[in-house]
């Protein structure tokens with residue numbers, strides 16, 4: 291048993307012991323052992339959730355990464371059935387040369403199918419594709435009382451809806467059937483446009499979002515005054531040139547954890563200013579492989595180690611469209627006032643395609659994600675202020691990224707949380723759920 295699994299933010303730093311799962315039968319025997327010991331556990335994919343939602347309350351996880359087989363792949367219809375531990379990277383290796391692409395992809399390809407369903411992940415195409423759960427036909431799940439169940443919109447529909455975005459609490463997902471999307475190229479035409487402030491972001495987003503498959507913006511969250519929220523807006527589309535290649539560019543590895551964080555006020559200011567100014571022209575256009583555009587952070591393996599021993603926290607919220615501009619300004623002003631900042635601040639419009647998932651995070655509006663080095667006192671103060679702004683605006687935080695939200699805040703922003711609690715398999719419990727439910 292390995293004893294060193296953490297979440298991606300490495301905060302809270304609570305190492306997890308893992309039982310390795312290779313086959314569905316292993317799930318059954320491990321869950322039986324959990325019942326015998328009157329204990330709980332939790333499925334763990336590739337640990338790309340930042341906070342404590344992928345940490346078991348018991349600190350004993352079931353590592354699903356080796357249950358990674360493709361069961362069937364129909365090259366005509368693009369319907370694929372695969373075990374839950376397979377990663378988006380592994381799926382892409384097989385689907386792309388056949389002209390099929392994952393329908394929704396988060397900002398990293400190192401997530402498992404089980405993790406994509408359990409957090410109902412969204413990507414740069416949320417405005418026109420919705421979340422991952424919108425593309426799931428069915429899945430098989432193991433529940434300690436009922437055994438293996440097949441779920442879809444028609445079969446056990448309540449369990450289907452509770453499991454998509456259900457944070458791994460409703461059972462162990464064994465396999466998933468979902469629909470890939472057709473592509474005529476794995477290359478992507480990317481257009482980057484600089485904007486001077488948050489008002490200009492809204493103009494660009496209104497102008498381009500509906501006409502392009504992928505859109506995303508990076509924001510310099512340290513800029514102030516008339517440049518508050520300046521950044522770079524990107525829109526992108528697959529080409530139509532029949533170039534269908536799996537990308538696997540060379541990766542750099544951040545080799546070990548350092549005792550201190552490389553992210554401090556000096557490096558933050560320099561990076562944000564450098565990144566904004568590294569694009570000389572106000573607009574540029576380029577053709578790139580899908581990996582560089584969709585998964586830029588995957589170029590540095592284990593980049594989370596640069597935050598040092600204490601780790602970091604991501605604050606990701608979604609706020610409704612109404613008053614969105616003012617709320618975003620308030621958030622950014624609060625961050626600069628608290629003398630805090632983030633390397634990676636990602637802003638994107640979220641669309642109105644409704645997910646089947648009861649606890650799915652996105653609502654129509656704007657999603658903002660920011661990374662903060664872990665500093666207990668200053669993060670506590672800042673997050674309390676940001677939580678209040680988001681809450682008053684009718685927005686909410688993303689459980690996949692969270693390590694701090696209060697019980698009250700979570701329960702009022704996800705009023706249907708108790709439906710998932712009612713469907714929870716009582717052998718499964720995460721640190722997050724223990725904290726908020």
Ligand SMILES: Cc1cc2nc3c(=O)[nH]c(=O)nc-3n(C[C@H](O)[C@H](O)[C@H](O)COP(=O)(O)OP(=O)(O)OC[C@H]3O[C@@H](n4cnc5c(N)ncnc54)[C@H](O)[C@@H]3O)c2cc1C
Pocket residue numbers: 298332333334335336337338339340343344354374375395396397398400401402403404405406408409410411412413414457458459461462463464587690720
């Ligand atoms: C660089 C980076 C960029 C990201 N960008 C985005 C983004 O753009 N959009 C977005 O939505 N997310 C994003 N994320 C978050 C990430 O996509 C999610 O946290 C995802 O769920 C992680 O998948 P995982 O396989 O690592 O699962 P884990 O983090 O290990 O687990 C996540 C949840 O899934 C459950 N789970 C895993 N496997 C199973 C299973 N077989 N059965 C039942 N439950 C299971 C776990 O219990 C847990 O609740 C990003 C993360 C990183 C590191």
